[in-house]
Amino acid sequence: MKDSPPKSRPADPRREEVSVAHWAGPLPPPATLEQFERIVPGAAQRLLAMAETEQKHRHAIESGQLALQQEGVRLAARDSKLGILASFLGLLASLGTGLTAFLMGASWPVVIAFVGPAIMMVLAELARLGKR
Numbered sequence: 001m002k003d004s005p006p007k008s009r010p011a012d013p014r015r016e017e018v019s020v021a022h023w024a025g026p027l028p029p030p031a032t033l034e035q036f037e038r039i040v041p042g043a044a045q046r047l048l049a050m051a052e053t054e055q056k057h058r059h060a061i062e063s064g065q066l067a068l069q070q071e072g073v074r075l076a077a078r079d080s081k082l083g084i085l086a087s088f089l090g091l092l093a094s095l096g097t098g099l100t101a102f103l104m105g106a107s108w109p110v111v112i113a114f115v116g117p118a119i120m121m122v123l124a125e126l127a128r129l130g131k132r
Contacts, residue, residue: 026051
């Protein structure tokens, strides 16, 4: 028996059409918004309310982020001031100890051991300022 060729299907008289639309921003163009309103009454108002709610939410998030950034800057400035104060106190303590050692008759190596770091701190800061 011979194999018969496959029978072709009759063309489907139904036809499907798909369309896609997209837009930037929270709301569609006015013509599309009008079509939504015709299909679902009240849709335009609901979309406007949704866009307004989203905007309020975004503003709240951005305000929170700004507040966090400002707090970070404030804390960094405070830490910088504390570091400067601690360095200055260390400098005074080093010089005071070196001077006390000198007045008590300590040998030069002991005096230099206390005064040396203070001198190095001052020289390092002057070098840093000179590079600006």
